[in-house]
Amino acid sequence: MKSKEQYIVGIIGLGLIGGSMAIDLKRRNFATKVLGVESEPVNAASALKIGLVDEIVSYEDCVLRSDVIIVAVPVAAAVRIVPDILDRFATLGDAAREKVVADVCSTKENLAKSVHYHPLRSRYVATHPMAGTEYSGPWAAMPGLFDGHACIICDSQESEPKAVRLMEALYDTLNMRTIYMNSSNHDVHTAYVSHISHVTSFALALTVLDKEKDEKHIFDLASGGFSSTVRLAKSNPDMWVPILSQNRENILRVMDTYIEKMSEFRKAVDEGDQERLRELINEANKIRRIIR
């Protein structure tokens, strides 16, 4: 791998994450050129028109021409694509000696398993840049999306040190701080601090939509608190069905705890137990220590 140089970056999947990476890697001079692969023709044409990428290329060309390949598709597809790219590296021989592939998925354990015994495993770096919005598609891409957020690199000991350094440089360009973790811990942690938030927002949206027939009133009455709590319920099923499926065991455990906590609240409200309600809220307030 080259160092302190510029790279041809191939991005597979030009949605919010892939598109936003494309923007900043190019304008901050990490990439000399950004090649994009996008299976939705409308999205591909838009990405080119908006200027997210320099060229739309075929998947094969992307692997052939790129120094770094970022797999930015939903995790169910990434589980097929990452091993396939490593297979292609193998057939390319020396021509692929410097190439690195990385994914940006929100769940990691299944991906890790899918390549664990691959002879070229070390050319893959498992990464999870923890940034996003509730919007998706190339139109949602924006400069600065990653600035100041954390990026997790998983199982880094299974990747070549040079490959890890390359990805560290890439995320440094995106102004992210890097955290290291094994993929199994990653999935437990993200279940708690990301996936459950989405499920609670989905459930909240369903609750309000289900009961509140007079939509005008929801709109009028919705305060900032409601909007921020329900915001994630706008998130795309193409992304979230695979996440909830791949991280099934962890999510179920967190949901069970969540339902238990909600039931404790319900019991305290039902019994008019103000003492207990105060205890529960005081305890919940401790989130202040860890969230600014």
Place this chain on the structure above:
Amino acid sequence: MKSKEQYIVGIIGLGLIGGSMAIDLKRRNFATKVLGVESEPVNAASALKIGLVDEIVSYEDCVLRSDVIIVAVPVAAAVRIVPDILDRFATLGDAAREKVVADVCSTKENLAKSVHYHPLRSRYVATHPMAGTEYSGPWAAMPGLFDGHACIICDSQESEPKAVRLMEALYDTLNMRTIYMNSSNHDVHTAYVSHISHVTSFALALTVLDKEKDEKHIFDLASGGFSSTVRLAKSNPDMWVPILSQNRENILRVMDTYIEKMSEFRKAVDEGDQERLRELINEANKIRRIIR
């Protein structure tokens, strides 16, 4: 009541809401003078020092000297204070003929009941300015807090038209749009679009705090999505214990629906039913129609 004039405004409770009203009513020339009543000596001193109010006065003096009295204390206290102020109006006779009292509480039905048969009921206006943050106390007060939000006036037919007009003018000064509703509908609606959001945030905070022993990791991994979903969990128990108690019946109904929706999600995740997960998320996405 005077019209197109300026008023002496008395505010009982100088927290986030009372304090923020004080700021804008004074600087936008609705109030010639703002008198504050605050039972916490530290908060009273701070409110005066920050300049939220012109004077800290006794409760009795506030009722005596103010044209408009805003009761901005937790609802459990408001239920005692509002009828007491109407009693004092009665003893003041003609001197109180022009006075109006309004509350700003998040639950209304019990308050409505507490004054329903009061001979001076019509001098009270039940209002709920739907704005706020997760912070409390005079330090949390800020200019412009209410701008662009909705204010609900409940049971307006039970108040003197002149009293309602005065409060409309006051909320117009705060740049709020006014909605009219009976107090029983108000409590149902706010259970859906405000109270349940707080409960889901509290439960989320408890879930994460309970399971996640390594707080450093919560902090590192917490993305914008988590922060916005859990933000309301910082909310003050002094405010929320009374709300959850006063709006018990409605909240229980909403919590039951919520737990049911959450359980449907859990079932779909547990059974690996991706079709059903997609349906649920697509349905939840419809919140886009009503929340920007």
